[in-house]
Amino acid sequence: MGVSVLAPVEVPAEDRNRTSLFPYGGHRFEFRAVGSSQNVSLVNTVLATIVADTFREFSDAIEKGQMPKTVAQKALRESWKAIFNGNGYDQANQAKLKEDGVWCINSNVDAIRRYTAPKNVALFERMRVLNATGCAARQEVLFTQYTGVVEVEAKCLIDMLQQHVIPSVRNTNTTHPMLPELMACVMTVKDALQELHTTEVSAERADKARVLRLETMVKVREIVDAAEAVVPADLWTLATYKDLLFLDHTLP
Template identity: 55%
Template structure:
């Protein structure tokens, strides 16, 4: 089944810390019950992975929600304020989709993205039919009225709570960055990730667009002309279709949207000239700080793979190969060769000239070499008798009722 933890909205700096605390508590409570909480984005093959939905919105110091059309239009006395704000965000996503992809890069997310359970590694935004229709007319100069979302009746099926009306704005679960009513939902974030970089990027790229609009207005341009020009220039990033569809993915690629399938290459974009200039302009990061963070992210990428590869070597040497030998059946020679292949690949990563090259090698190891080795291990698991197989089988991992119950030997983290 699927479970979600949904905290209340709050200031992003506080919410980032709370998210990390929740991850830690989940891991500690799991240990208390003799379990292990897997934060990895794709822990089980052929089964949906795990991610986070980073619900992002912006407001003024006095509490005006800028992504709530009725509230921002009323507060400004301008029926098209919402359209202007949306044009800036659309432009930011189109120009800096590479940074959005960088912020969610990890080995686990490279498995998960585009696997018909998460958005693809192509950055687009979904607005829904109503807003798309409204902004399309606005950019074409066909209307400057207020955007008023349609309403739908929500019935909770209980007598205690009567049916009530809510905005009818729908969500596209295949989009990486859909608008969901007063917020955008960045759906491509990995489950193991610290979301501070994600929100730093979103805040920075949108703030830069707001600053650009402000400078142009100060120079005498009309804000509506600026917004229309911006929408027409960046409209290609708006996509309301099925992001899982391969034909649609090709269409988005043909549009020239940011598509970076490799997390390693996505991280490398952090130090692209346009991006370091952006962070310096907005006084968020210096060029040297961008370079430092890129180095750390690449180190984290290959370091994660390094740990997983060494774990696989131990599993092969201590469990799988001895089981195959004891059974006298299974691909013994292939398994023994796999150990050498893994050790060679690990050594090459450690000998790489820099963190970028090491991460490139690690990605090949994790997404290609280790996948092939896993297939050999699966073949062994299928033929070795259960009494000789010393690891939990895939069936046992997936279905706890197949396990032999055991009492955890760990001490509880909390007082009863």
């Protein structure tokens, strides 16, 4: 590390806050908000750029004559609202944080839209990471990727409905009262997909994809769950949670 002597390093015994986006893990912070299928390169680029820009501000202030301690204290006072050690999953805490002015973007599409916000473009340009054209291009790619993934998921749901759920219910009773509702679900998802294909603007298409994924498909899931509850296990052709959790117990 370039030094001959290091001060004693104490390792905290407590566990990190697993409900926090940035839990303190003992002389380091972790970022736990990246999705399992998400590429971390963009996340690291954004975080590193923000940190570098903040250190630039610190350096400029110190070089102009301010004491390092004063600079650090000022930064802490201005950022204190972002320090939170409670339960991040508690909705009451979420509401309180919003009241305190802490940003929370729950939509991936809305987060992508912030890529070209003036202050963010200015940050990337100031640190010579990206220019406005690069930000817009990456935003377009992310919108397209999001819509494409949702399209695959929606088509998969249609296949599951037509090849498994509806036949399972029909095998239980050819006039089962849930059959019309399930067949209507297929048409609802197909119509939503068709609407995606006829929307030209990528941001608008991504907005519709978000509604399809988080509203339409969630409602379909609720109907399918209700159907699963009334279909005998031997007629249900999709794997259940029991099958997945205790797979080793079901094998011969």
